[in-house]
Amino acid sequence: MTNKNMKSSLMTTKGILKLTCMCGVGLLLGACRGQISEKPPIHPNMNMDQQPRMEAQEVNKFFEDNRSMRQPVAGTVARGLKKDDKAYYEGVDANGEWVEDMPVEITRALLYRGQDRYNVYCAPCHGGTGDGNGIIMTGNYGYVPAPTYHQARLREATDGELYSAIYNGVRTMPSYATQIKVEDRWAIVAYIRALQESQNASESELRAEDVDVEQLEAEYTAEQERLAALAEARKPEKEAEASIDQGKKLVQQYACETCHNVDGTPGGIGPTWKGLFGSQSQGINEAGETITINKDEAYIRESIVAPEAKKTEGYEQGVMAPYDYLSETELESLILYIKSLSDN
Ligand code: HEC
Ligand code: HEC
Structure with missing residues (x-):
């Protein structure tokens, strides 16, 4: 190859590079976003992005029932959806x-x-x-x-x-x-x-398994202390006087009305509180014996801190968790509130 020939071929390479660069810049500018245009965006490679199809619930005259959404073939279940066990x-x-x-x-x-x-x-x-x-x-x-x-x-x-x-x-x-x-x-x-x-597990069962019972007891005591501290922390800082109003607020705070109502509507998870105080009903005690329950103050108190002790007829399932961490004032307020629902 002569010197001259080489030069001209170099020029051509340069020319192509130049052209490519210019095209590149042009394309970049062309692709700039941010301008508002009425025209649909350029979509050079369709990739089957748009094709005729039915929308969900659309009418389709092709089928006799005019539905585009097809039912599974009778007697079949889609793979992975057979759940007859x-x-x-x-x-x-x-x-x-x-x-x-x-x-x-x-x-x-x-x-x-x-x-x-x-x-x-x-x-x-x-x-x-x-x-x-x-x-x-x-x-x-x-x-x-x-x-x-x-x-x-x-x-x-x-x-x-x-x-x-x-x-x-x-x-x-x-x-x-x-x-x-x-x-x-x-x-x-x-x-x-x-x-x-x-x-x-009983202590003898644990010892038979070589469990360090003393260590467990220490952990248990620590846990009880943690729970006691927790109950302490749950108490409001300054205790107000017990009142119906505080009772009402507590009922909200502890979500009692998820299970109890105050207007006498039947069918709640727990008994209604309307007219509860001063009434009487049958129920069972912890031994499962049928008893007559007088719905007095002591009973209401017990129902809140130890609901398992006596259960009203029809609610023997007893799903209420004991609210045994309430302060004395909180309890009094709740009782005052429930009692107020038996006035008039
Ligand atoms: C998860 C549902 C549930 C929640 C929450 C609940 N209770 Fe109960 N409660 C029951 C059920 C069920 C009974 C009846 C069975 C029983 O005595 O354990 C009951 C019984 C009672 C009774 C006795 C009613 C009667 O006629 O014998 C009182 C009083 C009571 N709850 C107060 C409360 C208070 C106060 C709260 C909120 C601090 C509360 N409950 C939150 C389900 C609930
Ligand atoms: C957001 C709090 C929350 C979470 C998370 C939660 N539970 Fe519960 N669970 C409850 C409450 C509240 C009740 C009591 C419901 C009632 O009596 O209204 C309950 C009741 C139960 C019961 C007693 C059913 C009965 O017959 O009394 C079982 C069992 C249970 N949950 C299992 C589970 C399992 C297993 C999980 C995890 C997959 C779970 N829970 C996650 C709050 C929760």
């Missing part, structure tokens, strides 16, 4: 009764998974040990108290019933079905069973 998916047997035992194998891995999910989804309210003292319950946020799992009713509850609390929700507790997958729901149930076991 009711015990597994809903926790109930063929008669719609809660299954007694969980339909999955309990393994160490399942329990660990349950612990992990429990601490994410349930512990904030039900507490790390399941005693109902989760962090959300430690502030005055107006939540219905989460019950402890360590009460006879929930210890005796079937696995299906516990599963149902997660799957369907229960009264004021929302369902977690959209957030927790089926296998994890059973893992959580298994873990709740483990928590229940852990709170009911």
Whole structure:
């Protein structure tokens, strides 16, 4: 190649580069946004972005029923949506009764998974040990108290019933079905069973497993102290005189009206308070014996701090958590308020 030839070929390369640069700048400027235009945006590569299609609910004359949305072929189920194992998916047997035992194998891995999910989804309210003292319950946020799992009713509850609390929700507790997958729901149930076991082991059982009982006792005392401090912190700084007004406010603060009403409407989770004071009804005591209950001041007080002691007929299920951390003035105010609902 001669010198001259080389020069001219270089020029051409330069020329092409120049042209490319200019085109590039042109394109960049052309792509500038921010200007208002009536024209549709340039869409050089369609990629099948627009094509004829039916909208949801649109009429479609092509089919006899004029619907564009088609029904599944009769007798078929979409892949992955066959859920006819009711015990597994809903926790109930063929008669719609809660299954007694969980339909999955309990393994160490399942329990660990349950612990992990429990601490994410349930512990904030039900507490790390399941005693109902989760962090959300430690502030005055107006939540219905989460019950402890360590009460006879929930210890005796079937696995299906516990599963149902997660799957369907229960009264004021929302369902977690959209957030927790089926296998994890059973893992959580298994873990709740483990928590229940852990709170009911006898000393001899523990010693037989080589557990350091003294250490456990120390931890227990520390926890009781923490709870006592918590109850102390829950109390308002300056206690006002007991009054009907304070009672009304407390009812709001503790969300009592989630379960009780004051206008006599039947069908609540708990009995109405209208006309409660001074009335009489049948009920049961803790031994399960039928008794007549006089709804006097002492009974109202007991119903708030120890609702399990006596239960009114029709409400034997007893879902009320004890409000045993209320101060004396708070209790008096609540009683004054409930009593005021029996005037006139
Ligand atoms: C936001 C707080 C909150 C969270 C989170 C929560 N719960 Fe609850 N839970 C409650 C409350 C409140 C009740 C009592 C509802 C009532 O009686 O109205 C309850 C009741 C229950 C009960 C008792 C059902 C019965 O028959 O009395 C079970 C079991 C239960 N929850 C399990 C769970 C599990 C498992 C999770 C985690 C997947 C969970 N809860 C998460 C607040 C919560
Ligand atoms: C989760 C639902 C629930 C919440 C929240 C609740 N209760 Fe109850 N309560 C019940 C149920 C159910 C009964 C009846 C069974 C029993 O006595 O345990 C009851 C019974 C009572 C009774 C006795 C009524 C009677 O006719 O025997 C009183 C008084 C009472 N509650 C006061 C309160 C107060 C005060 C609060 C709020 C600080 C409150 N409750 C919050 C469910 C609830």
